[in-house]
Amino acid sequence: MAAIPSKLKAGDRVRFVSPASTPEREGIARRAEILESWGLKVDFGRHAFEKKAYLAGTDEERLADLNEAINDPEIRGIFSTRGGKGSYRIADRLDFDGVQKDPKFPIGFSDITMLHLSLYKRCGLIGLHGALAAEEDGNFSAENSEALRRALMQPGFAAVLSRPEEPTSALTTGGTANGRLIGGNLDMVAMAVGWALPDLRGAILLLEVVNMHIGQVDRQLTMLRKAGHLNGLGGVALGQFTGFDLKSDFSVINLLREHLDALDVPVLGGLPLGHGSRPLVVPIGTTARLDTAAGTLSFPD
Missing domain, CATH: 3.40.50.10740 (Murein tetrapeptidase LD-carboxypeptidase, N-terminal domain)
Structure with a gap:
């Protein structure tokens, strides 16, 4: 309840x-x-x-x-x-x-x-x-x-609009998703497995990262995927991934694309949520709608 x-x-x-x-x-x-x-x-x-x-x-x-x-x-x-x-x-x-x-x-x-x-x-x-x-x-x-x-x-919760200047905006795909918004910092999502991570089936998973090595991101996403914790996911909302070298031959954006393509769910990147500039606020646990064409994460309830 x-x-x-x-x-x-x-x-x-x-x-x-x-x-x-x-x-x-x-x-x-x-x-x-x-x-x-x-x-x-x-x-x-x-x-x-x-x-x-x-x-x-x-x-x-x-x-x-x-x-x-x-x-x-x-x-x-x-x-x-x-x-x-x-x-x-x-x-x-x-x-x-x-x-x-x-x-x-x-x-x-x-x-x-x-x-x-x-x-x-x-x-x-x-x-x-x-x-x-x-x-x-x-x-x-x-x-x-x-x-x-x-x-x-104030009543309700404001929609969050993707920002083209955020690097993760390049990962936006097509489609829409509706589900509970669950997640936040990737390091904590991975650490919660087995004791504090809610069931993510049907959920929209929010992820943001700061000051992690690309290999750490790879390990955590690999574990979440291969252990089945991302099975049945409704969609992915990508916030700010800060502290990475985006000019390398294989950047964190390339890595994320590999993992997210394997999920085959709608992905909305570029959301100003996390440790970057002018971050906004979203409710965790409430029903959300992810619309990649509109570039919005909204909260209809």
Whole structure:
């Protein structure tokens, strides 16, 4: 049974937690100011700025912050301060009963994909893949901020339009697909196999990647395909694949084409979702429509 959060309104309280790595305080303070300008009230998990090696505190501390936010009736949205590494260590220990009793949007991407996958598999919870993302100059684009505000606070979800300048746009095929949008960061999708990956039959699989070697991408897609996890897939939505050498004789685009052609499903590339410039926001777990001719990923529900 799906757990569908209510949209937020001015006066609602949201909380920043750190399920993965430690964020920079200044960047989170700036994000909190933007949320407050929308009329939201912002607070922070007790361990949001802890540091233990590459993690924001111990597993128990990070888990406690998440579960406290899940069970606090005053908290209406749960923002991850960042991705990095570590949410996969606690994704199977969330208070899933609490989520079903009081569903609220989890917001994040990258390593946070693991939480989206686990929460959808166990509870059918709709999450938001995205964040208030800063550009290379440190500023927050109005397009990115407005996309998140609309996803959180306005009815429905806006369609996302493919951008020709995104390298993965070259992989767009033909056709349409309808199904639940599931996925996010490829590294987390592959890591979720066997314990946190939902059934992908009939789904539209969202994939984005940052700072991975092309061989790693090949290994993960090969495993997903050969183990049968992509059998029956409805379609593929490709986000931003960043940090790759696209001028090599065999680029990540060539590699993706090999794997995706073997699936024989509609593919829409060029979606501004991930770690690139001006990323947008999409709901994970809700029904989506992929239209390659129109270049859109839309949400009819």
